[in-house]
Amino acid sequence: MRRLFILLGFWAILRPAQASIDDAIASALSAIDQYVKQGYIVRDDEWGGDLGLREQKAIPHTLFKGNDYWFCIGSDVENARVAIHLYDSRGKLAESESWQRGRFAGARVLPVGTGTYYIIVEVTGSPKERTTWAMVYAYK
Numbered sequence: 001m002r003r004l005f006i007l008l009g010f011w012a013i014l015r016p017a018q019a020s021i022d023d024a025i026a027s028a029l030s031a032i033d034q035y036v037k038q039g040y041i042v043r044d045d046e047w048g049g050d051l052g053l054r055e056q057k058a059i060p061h062t063l064f065k066g067n068d069y070w071f072c073i074g075s076d077v078e079n080a081r082v083a084i085h086l087y088d089s090r091g092k093l094a095e096s097e098s099w100q101r102g103r104f105a106g107a108r109v110l111p112v113g114t115g116t117y118y119i120i121v122e123v124t125g126s127p128k129e130r131t132t133w134a135m136v137y138a139y140k
Helices: 002-036
Strands: 041-052 056-063 069-075 081-087 095-101 104-109 115-125 130-139
Touching: 002 041, 002 069, 002 104, 002 130, 041 056, 041 115, 069 081, 069 115, 081 095, 081 104, 081 130, 115 130
Parallel strands: none
Antiparallel strands: 041 130, 056 115, 069 104, 069 130, 081 115, 095 104
């Protein structure tokens, strides 16, 4: 019986963290919705986690020449500021346009060649020590 209580205690501690990731994913999906209305198809791939202020995360991803991609990041922290940028395998900025609005940001890339690109996500401002974020993408 004691093990059950310990297990339930751990579950209660971990549950709010999962809800926060789910909320961040919902934020990212709401940011990309404007592109869905333009005919972009959202992939089931999603990335997320938490970052400290000015901490960056690099996400390698294969993109295909001829496709048009939008990557969007969102946070569930109301006063957070996030950024997203895309680089090619040589470290050259590859995005054709980008935007940032508080806890939402997006970047578009039209790859000149098929290959590995790096999506850099960053928390640029936040009232919290660690800020939950999530990223999704769409293409056409």
